[in-house]
Amino acid sequence: MLAVFRDLLRYDGRFRVAFLFLMLTLLLAGLSWFSPYPPTRTFITPQDLPPSLEHPFGTNSRGQDLLWWMAFAVRNSLILGVITAVVSRLIAIFVGLVSGYRGGFIDRALMSANDSFVVLPVLPILVLLSFLLQGQLSLVTLALLLGLFGWPWDARLIRAQVLSLKERAFTRTAVYSGTPPLLLTLREHLPFVLPVVFATTINNMLWSIGMEVTLSVLGLSDVTVPTIGTTIFWANQHQALVAGVWWWLAAPILVAVVLFLGLYLLFSSVNEFIDPRTRLRRIGA
Amino acid sequence: MNGEKKLLQVDRVTVSFHVGGFIAGGRLLAVNNVSFSLDAERPEIFAVAGESGSGKTTLARVLLHDLEPTQGRVVFEGRNLSTIKRRRDAMEFMRKVQPVFQNPFETFSPLRRVEDYLFETAIQFGRARNRRAAAPIVDEALHQVGLSLEEVRQRYPHELSGGQIQRVAVARALIPQPHLILADEPVSMVDASLRMSIVNLFKKLRDEQKVSVVYITHDLATAYYISDRIAIMLRGVMVESGPVEKVLGNPLHPYTKLLQESVPKPVMTEREQWARPINLGAMEVKEYGRVGCKFAGRCPHVMEICKHAEPPALEVEGRTVKCYLYGEDAAQSNQSSLSSGKL
Amino acid sequence: MPLLQVENLRAYYRTQVYGISRSVRAVDDVSLELFENEIYGIAGESSCGKTTLIKVISGTVKPPLRIESGHVLYDFGALQVDMTKSDPEELRQTVRWKEISYVMQGSMSVLNPVRKIIRTFEDIVRTHQGIPNKKLFLEQTCDHVMRLGLPPDVLNLYPHQLSGGMRQRVAIALATIFQPSLIIADEPTTALDVVVQRGVLQMLREIQAESGNTVLLVTHDLAIHANVADRVGIMYAGRIVEEAPTPIIFTAPRHPYTQHLIRSLPMIGDKSAKESLSGAPPNLANPPSGCRFHPRCPLAFERCRTEAPAMVRLLPQHRVACHLVTEAAE
Ligand SMILES: Nc1ncnc2c1ncn2[C@@H]1O[C@H](COP(=O)(O)OP(=O)(O)OP(=O)(O)O)[C@@H](O)[C@H]1O
Ligand SMILES: Nc1ncnc2c1ncn2[C@@H]1O[C@H](COP(=O)(O)OP(=O)(O)OP(=O)(O)O)[C@@H](O)[C@H]1O
Ligand code: SF4
Ligand code: SF4
Ligand SMILES: [Mg+2]
Ligand SMILES: [Mg+2]
Numbered sequence: 001m002l003a004v005f006r007d008l009l010r011y012d013g014r015f016r017v018a019f020l021f022l023m024l025t026l027l028l029a030g031l032s033w034f035s036p037y038p039p040t041r042t043f044i045t046p047q048d049l050p051p052s053l054e055h056p057f058g059t060n061s062r063g064q065d066l067l068w069w070m071a072f073a074v075r076n077s078l079i080l081g082v083i084t085a086v087v088s089r090l091i092a093i094f095v096g097l098v099s100g101y102r103g104g105f106i107d108r109a110l111m112s113a114n115d116s117f118v119v120l121p122v123l124p125i126l127v128l129l130s131f132l133l134q135g136q137l138s139l140v141t142l143a144l145l146l147g148l149f150g151w152p153w154d155a156r157l158i159r160a161q162v163l164s165l166k167e168r169a170f171t172r173t174a175v176y177s178g179t180p181p182l183l184l185t186l187r188e189h190l191p192f193v194l195p196v197v198f199a200t201t202i203n204n205m206l207w208s209i210g211m212e213v214t215l216s217v218l219g220l221s222d223v224t225v226p227t228i229g230t231t232i233f234w235a236n237q238h239q240a241l242v243a244g245v246w247w248w249l250a251a252p253i254l255v256a257v258v259l260f261l262g263l264y265l266l267f268s269s270v271n272e273f274i275d276p277r278t279r280l281r282r283i284g285a
Numbered sequence: 286m287n288g289e290k291k292l293l294q295v296d297r298v299t300v301s302f303h304v305g306g307f308i309a310g311g312r313l314l315a316v317n318n319v320s321f322s323l324d325a326e327r328p329e330i331f332a333v334a335g336e337s338g339s340g341k342t343t344l345a346r347v348l349l350h351d352l353e354p355t356q357g358r359v360v361f362e363g364r365n366l367s368t369i370k371r372r373r374d375a376m377e378f379m380r381k382v383q384p385v386f387q388n389p390f391e392t393f394s395p396l397r398r399v400e401d402y403l404f405e406t407a408i409q410f411g412r413a414r415n416r417r418a419a420a421p422i423v424d425e426a427l428h429q430v431g432l433s434l435e436e437v438r439q440r441y442p443h444e445l446s447g448g449q450i451q452r453v454a455v456a457r458a459l460i461p462q463p464h465l466i467l468a469d470e471p472v473s474m475v476d477a478s479l480r481m482s483i484v485n486l487f488k489k490l491r492d493e494q495k496v497s498v499v500y501i502t503h504d505l506a507t508a509y510y511i512s513d514r515i516a517i518m519l520r521g522v523m524v525e526s527g528p529v530e531k532v533l534g535n536p537l538h539p540y541t542k543l544l545q546e547s548v549p550k551p552v553m554t555e556r557e558q559w560a561r562p563i564n565l566g567a568m569e570v571k572e573y574g575r576v577g578c579k580f581a582g583r584c585p586h587v588m589e590i591c592k593h594a595e596p597p598a599l600e601v602e603g604r605t606v607k608c609y610l611y612g613e614d615a616a617q618s619n620q621s622s623l624s625s626g627k628l
Numbered sequence: 629m630p631l632l633q634v635e636n637l638r639a640y641y642r643t644q645v646y647g648i649s650r651s652v653r654a655v656d657d658v659s660l661e662l663f664e665n666e667i668y669g670i671a672g673e674s675s676c677g678k679t680t681l682i683k684v685i686s687g688t689v690k691p692p693l694r695i696e697s698g699h700v701l702y703d704f705g706a707l708q709v710d711m712t713k714s715d716p717e718e719l720r721q722t723v724r725w726k727e728i729s730y731v732m733q734g735s736m737s738v739l740n741p742v743r744k745i746i747r748t749f750e751d752i753v754r755t756h757q758g759i760p761n762k763k764l765f766l767e768q769t770c771d772h773v774m775r776l777g778l779p780p781d782v783l784n785l786y787p788h789q790l791s792g793g794m795r796q797r798v799a800i801a802l803a804t805i806f807q808p809s810l811i812i813a814d815e816p817t818t819a820l821d822v823v824v825q826r827g828v829l830q831m832l833r834e835i836q837a838e839s840g841n842t843v844l845l846v847t848h849d850l851a852i853h854a855n856v857a858d859r860v861g862i863m864y865a866g867r868i869v870e871e872a873p874t875p876i877i878f879t880a881p882r883h884p885y886t887q888h889l890i891r892s893l894p895m896i897g898d899k900s901a902k903e904s905l906s907g908a909p910p911n912l913a914n915p916p917s918g919c920r921f922h923p924r925c926p927l928a929f930e931r932c933r934t935e936a937p938a939m940v941r942l943l944p945q946h947r948v949a950c951h952l953v954t955e956a957a958e
Contacts, residue, residue, distance in 0.1 A: 168391060169386045169388060191397070337792065337824065477889075478889055478892070503822055509898075510902065544822060549855045550896075551854045551890070559855045562777075
């Protein structure tokens with residue numbers, strides 16, 4: 001594992017950039033644990049100070065230092081993205097593998113569930129839910145909800161791959177080796193499917209962080225929790241641009257760009273690395 | 286017929302596939318009323334040969350319980366395969382009947398080490414509890430095919446030659462200690478110089494391990510070399526079957542003759558014979574759709590009756606043949622055409 | 629002057645993946661000559677470098693494959709070409725298809741799966757010669773296909789509607805449309821059954837007999853060479869180890885590897901036990917020292933381990949690279 005990491009760092013420019021960007025965002029997120037005050041406190045610093053050495057991201061109209069605020073925001077957005085991605089990936093892998101490999105009745109049942117999720121309008125449903133919960137939609141609940149909505153496309157992709165892998169002779173070898181079905185598809189098919197999973201993880205994280213931004217900007221999430229989205233919500237509430245406090249918007253946008261670019265580069269690099277074809281080239285086929 | 290004494294009994298098996306409305310009814314009998322049996326006491330290598338698309342793989346799938354026949358039954362060691370439903374029964378069946386596939390490079394996942402399959406087979410069929418206990422079993426199986434665990438340790442399929450992987454595939458099949466190995470074209474993707482190492486292996490298994498082998502192939506030269514009996518398939522129909530020395534040494538069915546003659550001989554003396562132009566015939570589906578003898582479209586001895594009714598199976602010169610040239614009454618009238626018209 | 633002269637050709641695959649560089653010496657010092665009006669067969673086990681040699685000869689070298697040294701000289705009468713020097717694009721314009729054509733294993737790659745066969749013919753004729761008169765083109769194509777014993781209806785079908793054997797014959801018809809000086813066929817029948825294989829090879833032989841051009845036939849199946857080739861070169865681990873007219877290869881081979889190959893050929897009517905070669909095929913990324921066959925050679929002796937045997941000419945047409953043969957000849 002370490003050797004892989006070292007090789008990637010040494011030979012892949014994309015990975016180096018991604019590594020740098022993600023380290024920066026993680027560092028920022030890590031700072032949140034050293035914050036001198038909790039993020040919910042307001043009017044601690046002078047208002048509307050532009051970026052300076054003392055306040056690298058400036059301060060906002062609510063008297064908060066944007067550096068510490070963004071540290072919490074990045075941490076929360078990342079947590080949200082990771083939870084969504086993990087939950088939806090697990091469902092997608094499970095549904096895709098089982099549906100593809102078992103076929104028949106199970107396949108039909110799972111795929112109709114899948115289709116229902118595809119046609120469900122996610123945003124309106126979330127808006128409705130947030131209304132019902134009256135701004136009490138916690139970050140983790142939101143992440144789980146998004147996870148529940150984020151799997152159907154990928155499950156289809158995985159299922160399609162498994163359907164063709166199932167016809168290859170090595171699947172039959174495994175069958176006649178006595179491998180039980182679930183184990184078989186995990187052992188034989190998952191390695192081929194992983195690149196798809198990784199490739200869509202980035203999309204999924206982007207999507208879920210973006211969803212959160214949308215809901216927050218509309219003021220439908222719990223706006224007391226700092227996230228990239230709620231930062232923008234507060235900035236708009238205080239008409240930051242009109243007031244010339246541009247750094248209040250610049251900070252979340254800069255952080256989002258660095259985070260998204262980092263994720264994107266990381267996954268395209270890792271994706272190539274674990275692609276079966278490169279893997280084969282690497283092991284010398 | 287005594288079911289107990291048979292290892293495998295194939296009884297009037299027919300497999301019908303639906304094809305897109307080409308021929309009447311849109312059905313294609315990929316296996317057409319096929320019967321044969323293997324003896325339990327006396328292990329043998331039974332070859333099934335025929336052109337591409339003659340139903341060999343379909344037959345193999347039926348014998349492997351991978352496909353239910355449309356009609357007829359397959360009985361293995363007294364058990365009708367259609368009664369195998371539960372996983373426990375399927376495992377019991379797979380313990381005794383193991384396959385070897387055509388393309389060695391496809392047999393194992395390119396992303397996994399080949400030894401893993403061997404260990405998993407040993408553990409899953411209950412021959413060992415864990416990898417450590419399985420190691421000697423795996424090693425022994427590999428020794429039977431002329432390899433050792435040392436040689437394949439940590440290797441991926443592409444790090445082994447086609448012949449080596451195919452031998453590993455046989456070793457894997459041997460681990461459950463099967464009574465029957467079903468090899469579907471095991472050497473057609475292996476280059477000629479490695480073929481002998483695989484076919485010699487089957488011979489050794491029959492003689493030393495008492496394992497019977499169904500050897501499916503279109504390589505008649507190796508079929509002659511290792512098998513005891515052979516069956517020739519033509520568009521789903523077994524047209525000639527019997528001891529290999531008889532069937533290939535002196536083929537009677539015109540189709541067997543064509544096959545036998547088409548095998549290039551590794552000698553310079555038969556060039557002229559081999560170069561004689563042949564008729565490659567119509568599309569496969571069309572031949573499947575014929576009512577009478579499926580060979581009638583290409584047969585140099587074709588008679589009117591051949592086009593209308595399927596020839597019956599006859600015992601002639603120690604083998605079974607399905608051809609009107611050998612019918613009781615046809616015998617006289619066609620003797621001349623047989624002796625004059627060398628195929 | 630022979631049609632093709634290959635001199636001390638070396639072509640390696642050089643790959644670098646995440647810092648691990650490898651070079652596979654797939655063709656390592658090969659020399660051979662092809663003459664007009666002959667069928668030259670190349671045999672040898674899988675991954676001994678047959679296809680690589682063909683790639684260089686036909687001028688389709690692409691990275692990671694690189695020509696390290698040597699020459700591939702063609703003499704088409706009016707035109708002389710060195711494949712190792714020429715610009716690939718220029719070659720494509722002048723010699724490929726018209727002077728040299730290539731029939732591969734599995735002809736799908738040459739036939740466009742979504743176009744009718746006749747369209748593929750049209751594309752190729754248009755790019756290499758132009759079609760001034762469409763009607764004439766159709767007539768000529770039809771004639772060409774019928775002369776090769778194919779039903780002209782195939783021209784109006786899609787590749788997937790044809791059987792493997794029919795496709796392969798269409799690929800041969802395509803390859804011969806300009807009457808090239810050299811037809812290269814790499815394992816043209818490996819995926820086919822014996823009857824179809826016979827039909828395809830018969831067709832190839834007839835074309836050759838009729839037009840008197842040269843055919844380079846690659847297959848690992850020696851029995852095919854016995855029936856088709858005029859001369860045979862046996863390759864082992866990137867080198868040609870023996871070359872002779874077909875009758876000599878089959879009746880009086882001198883190289884231990886050839887001898888083993890011939891001895892182990894199965895044949896209907898022969899049930900005597902056949903030995904298979906022990907050991908594994910060599911790894912061309914790290915080939916054995918000296919004679920590359922020495923780890924598997926039953927007759928190997930000390931010198932074989934250290935010194936690579938040179939090719940010696942026993943007869944004007946019989947060349948062998950083996951220390952035993954060299955020492956016996958001295
Ligand atoms: N699942 C299927 N559905 C429809 N037709 C099928 C199916 N499987 C096989 N066939 C047809 O059945 C016939 C026999 O096929 P099969 O694969 O058994 O032949 P084979 O003798 O194994 O040929 P080969 O030598 O090419 O492997 C062919 O015409 C094939 O197209
Ligand atoms: N693109 C490639 N990159 C690296 N190595 C390669 C590449 N293509 C082929 N090789 C290696 O070059 C060697 C010769 O391969 P080649 O395809 O020429 O063999 P061959 O004699 O045609 O074999 P076969 O009978 O299997 O077709 C092999 O060891 C192969 O692994
Ligand atoms: S039955 Fe008739 S058509 Fe069929 S092989 Fe015999 S003679 Fe030929
Ligand atoms: S040189 Fe030596 S090792 Fe090589 S083939 Fe001749 S005898 Fe065998
Ligand atoms: Mg088959
Ligand atoms: Mg090749």
